[in-house]
Amino acid sequence: MKNDVTTFSNHEQDNILTQHKQEARIDSRLFAQCVGIKHKKLYELIQKHKVELRKLGTLPFQTETCAHATGGTKLKYALINENQFDYLCRLVRGRDAEAMKRFKLDVTKALAKRRAAEPICREYLPGYHESRDGLKALGAQRHHYINLARAENRAAGLGTGERPTAGEQQLGVLICMQKIEQAAFDEAIRQGKSPTDAVRDVAHRMEMFASLMSPQGMLQ
Incomplete structure (x- = not known):
């Protein structure tokens, strides 16, 4: 639902990012939730544009098993980097425009905070x-x-x-x-x-x- 949009306090912004191989990533499930669209639609969009997205960095896909009363289902999602996030923001349709603006701001602030807190990693540089x-x-x-x-x-x-x-x-x-x-x-x-x-x-x-x-x- 578009009205069911996650907003973040300054403390909660720390949880926007997921660490993957020394790099900050955004979980596609969180992306979908915060901008008011179904994750299935966002995941299909990522699959459709994965060639272009991989030109902006690796595109790791993950699988989570969700247990429920009748068994378990597997949920596939992607971990996107900053440049991939910017690219996808231009492609997403059916989003809540205000929620998108808030989420983009939260992601930008979280990334800036991460960069300020981390020293230069001399062995594992960007790329x-x-x-x-x-x-x-x-x-x-x-x-x-x-x-x-x-x-x-x-x-x-x-x-x-x-x-x-x-x-x-x-x-x-x-x-x-x-x-x-x-x-x-x-x-x-x-x-x-x-x-x-x-x-x-x-x-x-x-x-x-x-x-x-x-x-x-x-x-x-």
Whole structure:
């Protein structure tokens, strides 16, 4: 029902976000509840646009078993990131406009509070999990991840174990590298490449990027 809309106090805003692999996410069930639409309709919309949504990050689907007197049913839902949330807000129909505005404000405030409270995570930067998930989808083994991390460190001018002390410029380079990786691994999946070829290709792309930033090639 459109009149049955959840609103949040400052304290309750902490519960808007769900943690998933070091990243804040919004539960699609909460999204539907707060803007006054049926979750089934929102889930169908997410499925319809999942290709576009995955261009904005990984799109994890979850299943919850709900027990009741006659047995149990499985409820499927999605955990969406900030960019996916913004995209979906433009697509949702049949919503309560005022509820949507309130919920968008609550989500924005919750994300801002989360960012202010969390220090920079130097190992798991924005794009890290999307990159590794792309490599995993290619059937990567442990040595592929190790080689990828080494290529990142070379591009950023970091030695083994130096990420915790990386400077802001080096962190920025790592973030750029992981964006390059996402695109390269998506392309590799479409082309049916092996994980070895994909890592080799992305390392070459990193070298090309680094050469644009430093006349000596890799950053020193």
